[in-house]
Amino acid sequence: MTSTGTRAAVAITKLQSMPSLFTRRALRTVVTICLLMSMRPGSGYGQTGKPERPPAGKRTTTSDDGNGLIDVQPSDLLKTPVTNNWTSYNGDYSGARHSGLTQITRANVGRLAAQWVFHPRTVSPLEVTPVVVAGVMFVTSANDAYALDAKTGKVLWHHIRAVSQGLVDDPAQHHNRGVAILGTRVYMETDNAHLLCLDARSGHLIWEVAFGTGNKNDGATSAPLIVKDKVVVGISGGDAGVRGFLAAFDAETGEEKWRFWTIPGPGEKGNESWPGDSYLHGGGATWMPGTYDPDLNTLYWGTGNPAPDFDGSVRPGDDLYTSCLLALDPDTGALKWYFQFSPHDLYDYDAVQTPVIVNARFKGQPRKLIVTANRNGFLYILDRTNGKFLFATPFMNTQNWAKAIDENGRPIPAGRTPDEKGVRVCPANGGATNWYSPSYDPSSHLFYFRSFEACAIIQSNIKPFEVGRTYYASGTRSVDEPAKAYINAFDLNTLDFAWRDLQIGRNKGWGGVMSTATGLVAYGDDANNFVILDGQTGKPLWHFHVGQLVHASPMSYAIDGKQYFAIAAGSDLFSFALP
Amino acid sequence: MWPRRVEALLVVAILFGCASRGVQAQSTNAERGAQRFMEYCAGCHGADGMGGDKAPALVSPSNSTHLSDSELFRIVHDGTKGGMPPFAQIGDANIRAVVEFLTRLRNNAPPTNASAEAAVPGDVDTGRTLYFGKAQCSACHLMQGKGGFIARNLTSYGRTRSAEEILHAITNPDTPLVPSSQVATVTTRTGQKLTGPLRNEDSFTLALQTEDGRYHLLSRSDVTDIHYSGHSLMPRDYRTRLSPKELNDIVSFLIIASRNPPPDKAEGR
Numbered sequence: 092m093t094s095t096g097t098r099a100a101v102a103i104t105k106l107q108s109m110p111s112l113f114t115r116r117a118l119r120t121v122v123t124i125c126l127l128m129s130m131r132p133g134s135g136y137g138q139t140g141k142p143e144r145p146p147a148g149k150r151t152t153t154s155d156d157g158n159g160l161i162d163v164q165p166s167d168l169l170k171t172p173v174t175n176n177w178t179s180y181n182g183d184y185s186g187a188r189h190s191g192l193t194q195i196t197r198a199n200v201g202r203l204a205a206q207w208v209f210h211p212r213t214v215s216p217l218e219v220t221p222v223v224v225a226g227v228m229f230v231t232s233a234n235d236a237y238a239l240d241a242k243t244g245k246v247l248w249h250h251i252r253a254v255s256q257g258l259v260d261d262p263a264q265h266h267n268r269g270v271a272i273l274g275t276r277v278y279m280e281t282d283n284a285h286l287l288c289l290d291a292r293s294g295h296l297i298w299e300v301a302f303g304t305g306n307k308n309d310g311a312t313s314a315p316l317i318v319k320d321k322v323v324v325g326i327s328g329g330d331a332g333v334r335g336f337l338a339a340f341d342a343e344t345g346e347e348k349w350r351f352w353t354i355p356g357p358g359e360k361g362n363e364s365w366p367g368d369s370y371l372h373g374g375g376a377t378w379m380p381g382t383y384d385p386d387l388n389t390l391y392w393g394t395g396n397p398a399p400d401f402d403g404s405v406r407p408g409d410d411l412y413t414s415c416l417l418a419l420d421p422d423t424g425a426l427k428w429y430f431q432f433s434p435h436d437l438y439d440y441d442a443v444q445t446p447v448i449v450n451a452r453f454k455g456q457p458r459k460l461i462v463t464a465n466r467n468g469f470l471y472i473l474d475r476t477n478g479k480f481l482f483a484t485p486f487m488n489t490q491n492w493a494k495a496i497d498e499n500g501r502p503i504p505a506g507r508t509p510d511e512k513g514v515r516v517c518p519a520n521g522g523a524t525n526w527y528s529p530s531y532d533p534s535s536h537l538f539y540f541r542s543f544e545a546c547a548i549i550q551s552n553i554k555p556f557e558v559g560r561t562y563y564a565s566g567t568r569s570v571d572e573p574a575k576a577y578i579n580a581f582d583l584n585t586l587d588f589a590w591r592d593l594q595i596g597r598n599k600g601w602g603g604v605m606s607t608a609t610g611l612v613a614y615g616d617d618a619n620n621f622v623i624l625d626g627q628t629g630k631p632l633w634h635f636h637v638g639q640l641v642h643a644s645p646m647s648y649a650i651d652g653k654q655y656f657a658i659a660a661g662s663d664l665f666s667f668a669l670p
Numbered sequence: 671m672w673p674r675r676v677e678a679l680l681v682v683a684i685l686f687g688c689a690s691r692g693v694q695a696q697s698t699n700a701e702r703g704a705q706r707f708m709e710y711c712a713g714c715h716g717a718d719g720m721g722g723d724k725a726p727a728l729v730s731p732s733n734s735t736h737l738s739d740s741e742l743f744r745i746v747h748d749g750t751k752g753g754m755p756p757f758a759q760i761g762d763a764n765i766r767a768v769v770e771f772l773t774r775l776r777n778n779a780p781p782t783n784a785s786a787e788a789a790v791p792g793d794v795d796t797g798r799t800l801y802f803g804k805a806q807c808s809a810c811h812l813m814q815g816k817g818g819f820i821a822r823n824l825t826s827y828g829r830t831r832s833a834e835e836i837l838h839a840i841t842n843p844d845t846p847l848v849p850s851s852q853v854a855t856v857t858t859r860t861g862q863k864l865t866g867p868l869r870n871e872d873s874f875t876l877a878l879q880t881e882d883g884r885y886h887l888l889s890r891s892d893v894t895d896i897h898y899s900g901h902s903l904m905p906r907d908y909r910t911r912l913s914p915k916e917l918n919d920i921v922s923f924l925i926i927a928s929r930n931p932p933p934d935k936a937e938g939r
Contacts, residue, residue, distance in 0.1 A: 159885035212727060226887055240877050240887045245870045247877055247885060275819075275883065292883035293819035295812045 262310020603644025615641020797923025
């Protein structure tokens with residue numbers, strides 16, 4: 092507080108009780124105050140303590156309908172499969188991206204029609220999966236967040252935030268995959284790795300924390316995941332030499348609760364792969380949302396490739412915990428177990444593809460499983476209670492980097508070590524699959540995912556880490572062979588593919604898949620179409636030409652009994668329903 | 671003779687005038703910039719500078735966010751090969767005003783108010799107490815993460831406005847009335863009456879938010895009557911409900927609070 096301020100205030104009070112217009116005295120006071128006010132004030136306003144939780148709206152009915160009241164309880168997030176609401180990036184915690192909605196069926200899907208288009212005008216392509224609660228849809232595009240009327244696509248609020256300059260690699264393209272929601276708040280990550288807490292009813296910023304390490308190569312593109320009272324975030328920048336981590340923040344205050352480093356520091360298990368201070372640039376980014384099993388109280392999260400990508404000579408050994416699946420205690424961040432898909436990876440084989448939680452019979456026994464199709468070209472089944480390897484099968488015909496997977500799940504490398512000339516490796520560095528979402532239908536036990544068959548010449552060179560640069564340590568060349576993409580249905584009962592649908596189109600599609608309780612599978616194909624096919628047969632039932640490349644995964648929601656499908660394509664978001 | 675209250679306000683105005691010495695000219699310039707922007711630029715770049723079918727965004731994200739004022743001036747003055755028309759004809763003063771407005775629109779706009787140095791006219795701590803207490807500003811307006819949601823976030827409000835402008839906004843609400851803040855009362859087919867700001871409206875649908883935060887997403891065909899209040903929820907009696915000193919204190923709080931906010935960014939609806 093400034094003394095000048097107090098005097099000014101006193102002067103006004105005095106004047107108020109004076110009968111006449113300006114007296115000399117009043118004028119003199121004014122002049123004095125002007126003089127005093129030109130003096131420098133002390134620091135007046137102290138930073139407030141922790142923000143209070145805004146009062147929650149009164150819950151008259153559940154928000155699992157179109158009633159427009161946003162108040163998501165932790166128990167609402169446990170619902171599986173999701174129906175009217177789609178409460179997180181993957182729908183529910185299992186990562187199955189499977190909707191329990193049943194209005195749209197094989198019989199009527201042919202009549203599906205576009206309902207609206209939303210054009211956020213910031214980035215292209217959009218990579219967001221919308222979240223829908225109570226008829227309100229939350230979408231991100233670059234660092235901007237929007238709430239839309241999910242029936243009409245019209246904007247209810249818009250939180251504007253400029254993109255960050257000077258970022259490296261993926262975050263420099265400002266992609267963002269969406270929000271997480273709890274109570275009356277939504278959470279999002281920004282391109283420069285800040286976690287924002289916004290009021291879901293207004294879009295206003297409640298708090299913000301920078302969760303990166305201060306390394307300029309840090310960035311974020313993912314959607315956060317809420318687990319109980321915490322918001323869990325991952326980091327991008329594994330090809331730019333960040334030190335990967337997962338961090339959990341108190342959803343109410345933004346206070347950091349735990350942090351798990353995916354690259355062990357000095358004295359920690361696995362540090363032998365990281366001589367000197369190379370652990371500070373070891374990669375192992377955590378750039379896609381994980382999954383969560385409330386019964387086992389375990390968080391499952393995939394980690395990215397080691398850095399530098401293609402030069403393994405500076406990181407001897409297995410390079411823990413890169414290209415792994417981590418099982419963590421969500422309350423403390425303690426590691427329960429890990430499974431490494433690609434030890435000492437040399438080909439940019441991130442393992443961030445959704446680790447889908449599946450309860451099914453495996454070889455006749457009911458088991459708690461993780462099913463995941465990995466970028467390295469193999470589909471894995473693990474026991475999620477202990478990380479034990481159960482099964483792997485290649486899903487790419489031309490795979491050549493591993494001779495086989497041994498009985499412990501460890502690949503036997505074919506010895507293709509990148510050098511200056513380059514070696515031909517299949518799958519290419521872009522992977523036999525990638526971050527585009529898989530899906531699992533618990534009634535048919537079919538696991539759906541997009542795959543990609545291409546090879547690349549991968550070259551390596553020794554290169555030091557530099558701030559502001561990528562850290563691939565050399566690069567790749569494409570090979571003169573046609574690439575192929577498939578939508579796959581893998582049957583957990585037979586442990587074989589039920590069908591594989593070869594994609595026809597000129598583009599490399601980046602569209603993930605989702606499934607519904609009526610046996611439909613929705614995805615974006617390689618020719619700018621949004622397609623719905625019969626999950627049993629793989630036969631397309633309906634399509635709509637969105638006219639832009641699909642670089643995102645679809646979702647479904649319902650309002651007042653009407654079911655919708657939404658998909659981001661290019662710079663637009665589309666919604667479809669029956670007429 | 672002047673009524674007492676007017677006299678007091680006159681003094682307040684004079685006080686504010688000297689508090690924002692040298693800043694005032696700048697802020698009127700920015701206001702003019704806002705008008706000119708609406709007139710000349712919004713048609714292509716969008717009213718919020720967020721871009722449209724005809725032109726790119728000038729804020730969030732855009733290349734122009736790292737253009738200097740002189741580079742911006744040149745672009746607006748001369749146009750570009752890519753389709754930005756030249757605006758030399760509107761005069762240098764108008765171009766400068768538009769450029770200043772663009773700076774304000776943008777994220778890291780430097781404080782046009784007070785530049786962290788100028789004094790404030792009242793008692794900041796009292797202002798803070800009033801904001802969260804008796805004056806009930808926090809029931810509607812967020813401030814540094816605390817407060818309501820129904821009205822705009824005031825965290826960085828004081829950073830780009832003079833004390834005079836802020837006082838004016840508090841004591842003369844709804845000048846101008848922001849369309850998405852206008853309160854309407856809607857009667858639905860079932861006879862239900864709903865009152866609150868109309869967040870979105872067109873020939874087919876309405877989105878009305880009631881004070882409990884609930885969005886009512888209605889089709890025109892579900893609505894039998896709409897009454898537009900012509901006002902926002904901002905109380906219209908602060909001029910009389912609060913004393914000039916109290917108003918001073920609140921204005922001072924808004925200015926000082928905006929100087930050390932958490933990194934709050936541009937906001938819009």
